[in-house]
Amino acid sequence: MESADREKSPGSTREAAAPVQLLTPDGRRVEHPEYSIDVSPEELRGLYRDMVLARRVDAEGVTLQRQGELALWPSLLGQEAAQVGSARAVLDGDHVFPSYRDHGVALCRGVDPLALLAMFRGVSNGGWDPEDHGFHLYTLVIGSQTLHATGYAMGMAKDGAHGAAVVYFGDGATSQGDVSEAFNFAAVYDAPVVFFCQNNQWAISEPTEKQSRVPLYRRADGFGLPGVRVDGNDVLACLAVTRAAMQRARCGQGPTLVEAFTYRMGAHTTSDDPTRYRDSAEVAHWAAKDPIARLRTHLLDTAHADQAFLDEVDHTADQAGQRLRALVRSMPAPDPHAIFDHVYADGHSLVDEERAQFARYEASFAETGGN
């Protein structure tokens, strides 16, 4: 069963529009009546570098999990264009609200990948400062960050700031009441927020048609915001569409829903076994639309890059990956007393009491030498 076909199944009441595309799967540059984009060769190379790095860091996550260094890793494989393209539309003064698979976005924002790996190692539940890179913490409760982004955007508007929020979530997330409420709040308050839905076709084992009867970008219709479907494996289209949506938001023209039509090439997470629920033919079909290969072909065809560049990019990414691996392996275990840190900003007597109890309890072992 082919995913593109699924959108036209009898269960769908309406056809999906063709996604916005600026780069065909075989690397040809095409024009779109509404979304044009002017990217320099240097920018193109930058996008390529971002995607390769994202894939390499992601692969490192998978490997480290296999080696027992991480508890879990949710791979972004296949979603590099959606993440990098959209993330490169984010400017200083904007603010990103990610889900849990958005490592590519995190990298583009300058978040240290080690922080992501620490999280999936079980060392922290996040821990970076969202204000440092305009990149909020990962959110694991599906969809709830869409409301945070909307509220944050409402605040930006109140401040009179010329920025926008962008929030990432999946196809499955669109079913959550919170996401509908976020669409509605954003529409009612005309909040400067872009809803960036990575429709990677699967929510763990459930294909999109179990989540929705209509193509997801149409969800926006019901709330009065524009909805647009973009080829999520086309980094240029993702950049162009997100850039336009962010610009609209920054200029007071309100929220937009962007559905990036892409594919989760790997398992849901390292704990998942997708052979239980999906065909290898489907995966193969999408492999042919690989977002990195597409840009690589384009770069080579247009001579905007040569093999040496590609090799250098691979090499750099690989070095970054190896550096990460070493850092993760030598990451110290957290201090047990950290359990009691930061539960409250202004303190809480019970936490203080339990922290002291815990310290005494730990100390009792030190004394007796027991454990």
Added chain:
Amino acid sequence: MESADREKSPGSTREAAAPVQLLTPDGRRVEHPEYSIDVSPEELRGLYRDMVLARRVDAEGVTLQRQGELALWPSLLGQEAAQVGSARAVLDGDHVFPSYRDHGVALCRGVDPLALLAMFRGVSNGGWDPEDHGFHLYTLVIGSQTLHATGYAMGMAKDGAHGAAVVYFGDGATSQGDVSEAFNFAAVYDAPVVFFCQNNQWAISEPTEKQSRVPLYRRADGFGLPGVRVDGNDVLACLAVTRAAMQRARCGQGPTLVEAFTYRMGAHTTSDDPTRYRDSAEVAHWAAKDPIARLRTHLLDTAHADQAFLDEVDHTADQAGQRLRALVRSMPAPDPHAIFDHVYADGHSLVDEERAQFARYEASFAETGGN
């Protein structure tokens, strides 16, 4: 500010379609390309009788509250056509999920109005058997009944029953995540359910544009179900549109959202003071669209009824109202031990224990004569 105009405010991204109308405010019968209806003079008179009775019972609720006999009463004044028209599209084998203002629907289903009054007297929290009249309990947590109706309808489909569920909710309710989730579940499972939204323009003090940027029937678009706006003060249009939607559902053609565009003529409840937030001009504007006057004019103009009939209907309704008043006034206080009844179907040792404790405690006063 006129409500119909509000729909065209700059905040709305799209114009609303003209609502389906079969009877003009001045009582003329008009045709609609999609919704035709054949109603006998007798049926017309029946609808009139239902509406007058609903208004009379409702007025009794308001009066009894003023007299201290009820704790609260949410008046349906102005919504008689929406409620009676839609309720008369419900057949045996269908199932209704009401909100808390749907006394007219309850009456049409044959629910004893005394049960409604008992609830707002503080004697019970409901208490009728939904299976008796295919009419579920009132639900006060806004929007949550839309999911019950959807689940019930999913069950009807599983049973292979030729019935449909219909659920009532307000304009404010559309903002709740539950209602969006219900639209989505209904669409995904193609459940035989009709979502009947009474847009009475206000959610307590908040006008509809604070809830939604688009006309509410458009919400359906985003979930892949048909949405239709009907003149909610036109009992024939409400009947025709709901009948068609119910029939679609019963025949396996899935869910529909019906938005009945009407007006809450009274306060939100007897506790509310609408002068704090809305103009009397708006109320006057809508008074001219009175649903009962409209049908009365039509009946008289077409000679389907005469003054004697109207008088008899008023008289009968009045008698029913007076009977109710007497019954409410003589309604016995509930037995305090009822606190412990029906907490569980299969019992619970703590409830038994507390019931026994309570009985001993009560008995201790009887013994000592204290209180």
Added chain:
Amino acid sequence: MTLLTTAPADLAPALVPPPATRTLTLGKAVNTALRDAMAADPKVLVMGEDVGRLGGVFRITDGLYEEFGPERVMDTPLAESGIVGTAIGLALRGYRPVVEIQFDGFVFPGYDQIVTQLAKMHARSLGKVRVPVVIRIPYGGGIGAVEHHSESPEALFAHVAGLKVVSPSDAQDAYWMLRQAIEGDDPVIYFEPKRRYYEQGDLDTTRPTRPLHGARVLRQGTDATLLGYGPTVKTCLAAARVAEEEDGRSLEVIDLRSVSPLDFASVAASVRRTRRLVVVHEAPVFFGAGAEIAARVTEHCFHHLEAPVLRVGGYHAPYPPSRLEEDYLPGLDRVLHAVDHVMSF
């Protein structure tokens, strides 16, 4: 969190009324606190259903919309998860949203955002992020309301780390505890005893009386301690008076004020003196605040107790229709009954 929360320690009932006091209702004190907080800090926002032109169904936000306008007093769509979730976002942007939940029974659609997001975000960020959202909930029964309008769900919040839970019992506390909650950087669930909205009390707005999370001894006694918070404080005081008049008993009365954190030191100090404790709250006894207090007091004052800690509260049943609420609620007689019982050990 500087000025207001570093207030002097519990002063016990002030003997002389402070100079700049005025008399107003508890509800009006909440309203005044909101107005003063908004005037003091432009980042303070008020949001919720009908809080604008209507001034809220209890009129607690009365006049704020007129004074501060729609950008700071926001009528929201009817969606509690949306309200709390966007309040979190606003807080992340540097605002201090004060959310009104219309009635106790309607907080649950927003419960997920409160429990999984609001409560944990500070810890999740290792302290980088602060989410100073205050959630005001008119709670409790006794006003003859319909279903879902009379509940006391405080235990469902107190169990959750990351939240603070408080409830004032008079106008002075209603004002200052809200000011302190708004000024603090932690999420606070602020439970307003709705059936006490119309009780008159003195308010001195010159300075806070005591820390936000300190309990307060309202009446000293020697035979047993009665502990209440929010709406049951008045009941406890009445019971103490009756017990004194009718049975010559000397009961100490504590207003707990804060359910999380508990000012356990004050409670324990009282119990060590009186050796007996009765906890009174409207919430169901089963898994209620009384359980935690009883367990903790017993653990720490085991050898001081002459009797087990007794609990008076709601039954393990849905809040009943209002014609039965007087039988359900922990009223004067039930408290006195428990006092008799605790003295009988």
Added chain:
Amino acid sequence: MTLLTTAPADLAPALVPPPATRTLTLGKAVNTALRDAMAADPKVLVMGEDVGRLGGVFRITDGLYEEFGPERVMDTPLAESGIVGTAIGLALRGYRPVVEIQFDGFVFPGYDQIVTQLAKMHARSLGKVRVPVVIRIPYGGGIGAVEHHSESPEALFAHVAGLKVVSPSDAQDAYWMLRQAIEGDDPVIYFEPKRRYYEQGDLDTTRPTRPLHGARVLRQGTDATLLGYGPTVKTCLAAARVAEEEDGRSLEVIDLRSVSPLDFASVAASVRRTRRLVVVHEAPVFFGAGAEIAARVTEHCFHHLEAPVLRVGGYHAPYPPSRLEEDYLPGLDRVLHAVDHVMSF
């Protein structure tokens, strides 16, 4: 609810293994219970996220989709409120939905439907309506998972009248308690100790061993009682063994099994014998089940207690990142520490 719930009273550990037993994991016992319940009653449905072809993230619904098809094993949209809310509707239509919540921390979007609708509908209808929905929640920590995947929220359900809350600790109970929960007419929150899914145990499917809501004495002792449920039962048993071997202490161990209702009679009977009680659960101690048990035991066994009831459980902090969970969870050492403490009074 006739056949299954009128099972013989608690039999204490059976001395001879019953005839038709087999050995399987706790997880497989849950799976078997679902299959048998579905086979026995065509109205039983299974619904949730990924319960179909995948068989659930823990494979607890493995094979059911293949055996019963998509009409009875329903992969739902990703929306817990929608799942619970439609399950209520299905129950009203005569079905018996068994809902799977994927992880403990994800039940909260469905909390409103559980607390305001599922729990109250029977009472609201004065008994006319029955809503036999079972909500299965894999809960607790110890599996090295990320945030929201290791929590123990049982107190947040036990406080709510209208719900029953249970948790099995071995294969036999996992099977029968689920069968009984499904057969009963009340909503049941069925907490599955996920870190015990792979523990082997004996299962006899010929007849239920004991009533759904009865506690079970797993080990008799004289010095103190250890009480656990779900995942901590194994910890308690281990602690009892170590305490015997190392300190010659004789500890009684009770598996509570049901958190609401509590089989208080059994607990009290044990405490009257041993005069000391330690309650162990993974949930935070503050406002946890231990508080209710301690308060109740103290009230009813005041003069029998040699020491206060002690509680061992989670701290008042968000469940920590998994590298710290061994420090957070009530493990063997912490239980033994509490035993030492309770014996020192």
